[in-house]
Amino acid sequence: MPQTTAFRPFQTQLDQDTALTILRAATDGADDGELFLERKRGEMLLFDDGRVKTASYDASEGFGLRAVRGEVAGYAHATEISEAALRRASETARLAVGAGGGVWAAAPAATNHRLYTDADPMRDAGFAAKLDVLREIDAFARAMDPRVVQVTASLGAAHQEVEILRPDGVHIRDVRPMVRANVSVIVEENGRREAGSAGGGGRVGLGSWLEMETWHGLAQEALRIAVVNLGAVAAPAGVMDVALGPGWPGILLHEAVGHGLEGDFNRKKSSAFAGLMGQQVAAPGVTVLDDGTIPDRRGSLSVDDEGTPTSKTTLIEDGVLVGFMQDRQNARLMGVAPTGNGRRESHAHAPMPRMTNTYMQGGDSDPADIVASLRDGIYAVGFGGGQVDITNGKFVFSCTEAYRVENGRVGAPVKGATLIGDGATALKQIRAIGNDMALDPGMGTCGKAGQWVPVGVGQPTLLIGGLTVGGSAA
Helix, strand or coil, X not given: CCCCCCCCHHHHCCCHHHHHHHHHHHHCCCCEEEEEEEEEEEEEEEXXXXXXXXXXXXXXEEEEEEEEECCEEEEEXXXXXXXXXXXXXXXXXXXXXXXXXXXXXXXXXXXXXXXXXXXXXXXXXXXXXXXXXXXXXXXXXXXXXXXXXXXXXXXXXXXXXXXXXXCCCCEEEEEEXXXXXXXXXXXXXXXXXXXXXXXXXXXXXXHHHHCHHHHHHHHHHHHHHHHXXXXXXECCCEEXXXXXXXXXXXXXXXXXXXXXXXXXXXXXCCCCXXXXXXXXXXXXXXXXXXXXXXXXXXXXXXXXXXXXXXXXXXXXXXXXXXXXXXXXXXXXXXXXXXXXXXXXXXXXXXXXXXXXXXXECCCCECHHHHHHCCCEEXXXXXXXXXXXXXXXXXXXXXXXXXXXXXXXXXXXXXXXXXXXXXXHHHHHCEEEEECCCEECCCCEEEEECCEEEEEEEXXXXXXXXXXXXXXXXX
8 A cells, every 4th residue: 555644735735825815716705615625545355255356445636616605506626636726616616606795604613522543544454464354254254154155355444634724714624534344144055045244344443353353243243144044034014013123223214314304405395304393203202313423433523524513413302303414504594503414425526414423312111122012023133225215204125134023022034024114104103212222333324416425323222113014925
């Protein structure tokens, strides 16, 4: 991996005073705007079926210049950080300001809060050491069970350096690490093949994910899920009560509810929650938060991509809708304060309201009692892909690990189960909230308007009444 010095564009590529003059000219008469500069480097090692399948290293840098006037934003970006490129971008972004007349927004609050290390995780170990770990994972997974016929293991790391310059002279810098590890196995028995996977990561160094204890746990969990699925029977179909496990099943909350609580969808009245502020939108006891301030978490940020410090934002409190996630533009247009949820995939993208770590707080029910209360239903503890319509909250999610429950007893695992419903209704049908709230292991990625950002999810064990379960059992 190439050795690099710190990203300091105003020392090596641009004169800061000149950049500030150009930025001020682009945003004169606007409501808001900024110059966002970024360098990002990342690597991925993928070991598949006994050989290296991918060994990649990517590097990119550039800037995005934004001028905001009312509901319109002019945005221009370039991969060349130079005065000439900045002047061209200024002319383009300036078009959104028109005749001006805007009222300039106050600068983001200052913060010294650091939620993660700024060390480059790619330097924690050399290429050979990482490759040795992947080989060891492959050998360990195969030795655990003779039914293992294929193993895929990956290690990824990234280092993003960001500088934000505002026309009021505020200059913000953030350095963001990210790591991810994953193990997948396929097992075969009597001609039947099933898969299982486990992973995790966060804004930490890569070192802990190279330790034997950590990857042993990932391989064991991947194998456990695969073996469970070997014994799975066809899922039933019909309307029934569903218990959801803690942690990663919060992805359903993220998709079916979280997106509907982002500020832009509500300002434009395209969310199922639009116009419901202050009203009961969930069962009593349901409290949902978005918290970008949890140290080292995948969705956390010391400051968002507009320079606003992230916050712990309560969205639903005891079933009542009390807040939305906001970037600066939507917050101003809705007459509220930004919440530090202005995020972008890269310098080539304009920011918008996005989730960070979104989760439901725990309740006071014993998880075992929740499952035991099911007379005829499904206990779902793992989820794969899903689809959601933001305008009405309708969702379809596939289960990767789920069990049939009858008369309070957990029975056989089921295969091919899908959960169908809508977020607003599901929230009101929550009948029990466990005391075991957990966050996911650090593997979420969220898409919106073609942009992808890392996120976290979480929840306690839940009992939801009357969800439609799709299955193929006769």
